[in-house]
Amino acid sequence: xxxxxxxxxxxxxxxxxxxxxxxxxxxxxxxxxxxxxxxxxxxxxxxxxxxxxxxxxxxxxxxxxxxxxxxxxxxxxxxxxxxxxxxxxxxxxxxxxxxxxxxxxxxxxxxxxxxxxxxxxxxxxxxxxxxxxxxxxxxxxxxxxxxxxxxxxxxxxxxxxxxxxxxxxxxxxxxxxxxxxxxxxxxxxxxxxxxxxxxxxxxxxxxxxxxxxxxxxxxxxxxxxxxxxxxxxxxxxxxxxxxxxxxxxxxxxxxxxxxxxxxxxxxxxxxxxxxxxxxxxxxxxxxxxxxxxxxxxxxxxxxxxxxxxxxxxxxxxxxxxxxxxxxxxxxxxxxxxxxxxxxxxxxxxxxxxxxxxxxxxxxxxxxxxxxxxxxxxxxxxxxxxxxxxxxxxxxxxxxxxxxxxxxxxxxxxxxxxxxxxxxxxxxxxxxxxxxxxxxxxxxxxxxxxxxxxxxxxxxxxxxxxxxxxxxxxxxxxxxxxxxxxxxxxxxxxxxxxxxxxxxxxxxxxxxxxxxxxxxxxxxxxxxxxxxxxxxxxxxxxxxxxxxxxxxxxxxxxxxxxxxxxxxxxxxxxxxxxxxxxxxxxxxxxxxxxxx
Numbered sequence: 161x162x163x164x165x166x167x168x169x170x171x172x173x174x175x176x177x178x179x180x181x182x183x184x185x186x187x188x189x190x191x192x193x194x195x196x197x198x199x200x201x202x203x204x205x206x207x208x209x210x211x212x213x214x215x216x217x218x219x220x221x222x223x224x225x226x227x228x229x230x231x232x233x234x235x236x237x238x239x240x241x242x243x244x245x246x247x248x249x250x251x252x253x254x255x256x257x258x259x260x261x262x263x264x265x266x267x268x269x270x271x272x273x274x275x276x277x278x279x280x281x282x283x284x285x286x287x288x289x290x291x292x293x294x295x296x297x298x299x300x301x302x303x304x305x306x307x308x309x310x311x312x313x314x315x316x317x318x319x320x321x322x323x324x325x326x327x328x329x330x331x332x333x334x335x336x337x338x339x340x341x342x343x344x345x346x347x348x349x350x351x352x353x354x355x356x357x358x359x360x361x362x363x364x365x366x367x368x369x370x371x372x373x374x375x376x377x378x379x380x381x382x383x384x385x386x387x388x389x390x391x392x393x394x395x396x397x398x399x400x401x402x403x404x405x406x407x408x409x410x411x412x413x414x415x416x417x418x419x420x421x422x423x424x425x426x427x428x429x430x431x432x433x434x435x436x437x438x439x440x441x442x443x444x445x446x447x448x449x450x451x452x453x454x455x456x457x458x459x460x461x462x463x464x465x466x467x468x469x470x471x472x473x474x475x476x477x478x479x480x481x482x483x484x485x486x487x488x489x490x491x492x493x494x495x496x497x498x499x500x501x502x503x504x505x506x507x508x509x510x511x512x513x514x515x516x517x518x519x520x521x522x523x524x525x526x527x528x529x530x531x532x533x534x535x536x537x538x539x540x541x542x543x544x545x546x547x548x549x550x551x552x553x554x555x556x557x558x559x560x561x562x563x564x565x566x567x568x569x570x571x572x573x574x575x576x577x578x579x580x581x582x583x584x585x586x587x588x589x590x591x592x593x594x595x596x597x598x599x600x601x602x603x604x605x606x607x608x609x610x611x612x613x614x615x616x617x618x619x620x621x622x623x624x625x626x627x628x629x630x631x632x633x634x635x636x637x638x639x640x641x642x643x644x645x646x647x648x649x650x651x652x653x654x655x656x657x658x659x660x661x662x663x664x665x666x667x668x669x670x671x672x673x674x675x676x677x678x679x680x681x682x683x684x685x686x687x688x689x690x691x692x693x694x695x696x697x698x699x700x701x702x703x704x705x706x707x708x709x710x711x712x713x714x715x716x717x718x719x720x721x722x723x724x725x726x727x728x729x730x731x732x733x734x735x736x737x738x739x740x741x742x743x744x745x746x747x748x749x750x751x752x753x754x755x
Contacts, residue, residue: 205337339374
């Protein structure tokens with residue numbers, strides 16, 4: 161054969177060459193050495209993790225006459241060579257996707273009884289994609305799987321073990337193949353690149369391992385593709401070009417745009433990706449994974465134990481976790497997941513991506529509660545940021561010979577003015593009451609201390625009007641759902657602010673809800689939470705009061721008596737006012753009487 165794909169060329173030929181599945185290979189080798197091999201095995205795990213390869217190694221080790229003491233096959237005998245070349249008569253590989261009928265299972269049952277070719281060897285049936293067996297075929301295989309001949313071993317490999325019948329799973333010894341960790345996969349790829357003569361950078365290998373998602377076969381296929389594209393060079397930008405991916409710093413730029421509310425920067429990023437022919441659907445999916453990592457960095461100190469990512473990626477997550485708030489990160493994950501659903505439905509990729517980034521960078525364009533929470537959190541951060549305090553020079557003390565002259569900033573209504581303008585003094589001379597009044601000199605205020613001369617801090621508002629509170633009430637009610645819970649929030653939905661007196665806000669409930677009214681009146685904890693929520697949106701610590709709607713009962717006159725039926729005598733026609741029906745018909749129809 162002139163050329164083989166890398167994953168076929170470097171297929172493991174020994175148990176210790178299987179990457180990242182030591183818990184499986186060591187157990188199987190020990191069972192072979194101790195001659196305690198089960199009659200049926202179930203290999204379950206993601207694609208490309210070595211399920212079929214391990215099944216072949218098990219068959220090779222069972223039939224190898226020169227097997228090593230540790231259970232490894234010799235790879236020199238005829239049996240090992242035939243298994244490696246795929247032409248061994250004692251190893252039968254079947255694809256359950258094409259052998260999923262009862263007739264196919266009957267053929268397997270008929271062939272099971274035949275003796276192995278080599279004396280004393282085992283006949284190994286490898287049934288790949290076993291979850292594709294129909295229910296009838298699975299039931300037909302049960303008896304043979306439970307009690308096969310002594311020289312027969314079944315190995316069922318599947319990526320979806322939950323689709324198998326419970327009766328099949330209970331009859332087989334199960335081994336779970338795990339996704340290969342990134343660090344282990346990078347070391348494996350580095351060794352293959354060195355053998356093939358590739359110029360592979362650390363970033364390039366890390367990018368290949370990240371996008372392989374724990375699959376060795378996918379990683380080796382991607383390594384081969386990138387090396388062909390880069391002319392033997394494996395770099396991160398080459399991986400991005402091969403897969404149509406965004407650069408690694410694109411997600412950092414997106415996080416910065418969200419933190420700074422930079423909508424033009426986010427749209428520029430989408431434009432650059434589209435111009436390079438990038439896959440926007442994949443960009444949205446990977447951006448969601450990036451913000452998931454930022455979320456984990458905010459709440460998980462042991463991030464290295466949770467996420468299987470390179471060290472530089474984890475450090476970038478932690479750096480962005482210091483910039484973005486938790487509400488912004490969660491909202492980014494929600495918006496991106498919703499956009500991904502629209503993209504999978506075949507919507508316009510660029511339009512959906514741009515609209516999503518606009519909602520993320522400009523929360524005021526969205527009307528959902530999460531956007532309102534993000535805006536409020538930003539306002540709180542801006543208000544709590546320490547403002548620049550101007551340097552105050554110490555007040556100069558007046559000389560002893562100079563008189564101290566001070567001006568009052570505000571004069572109460574009850575005090576007399578110290579001096580009046582000239583025009584006002586002349587007007588006062590014209591009034592007899594003011595003319596007889598002896599002017600009193602204004603008392604000189606006491607000298608203020610330096611502490612009193614400093615400008616007093618601004619006071620928070622202590623009152624509000626009804627219109628202001630009514631406009632903030634929907635947001636306050638939504639906030640109370642998070643603070644007080646669903647049940648108490650349901651009680652508040654029946655109340656409505658009707659009047660404001662100072663800091664006291666009166667809420668009214670319909671008079672047919674006495675239970676709600678009593679609960680709201682007596683729940684002091686709810687009052688405190690309502691005060692806290694109102695202060696967040698209005699800046700005023702209110703005092704809530706609850707009352708029932710009182711309908712004004714007007715003293716109306718007694719209802720009129722129903723009309724009485726007329727007497728028979730009232731219905732008799734009066735001879736003077738009687739109407740001749742004949743004349744009435746003639747008049748209405750404009751006719752004449754013909755005798």
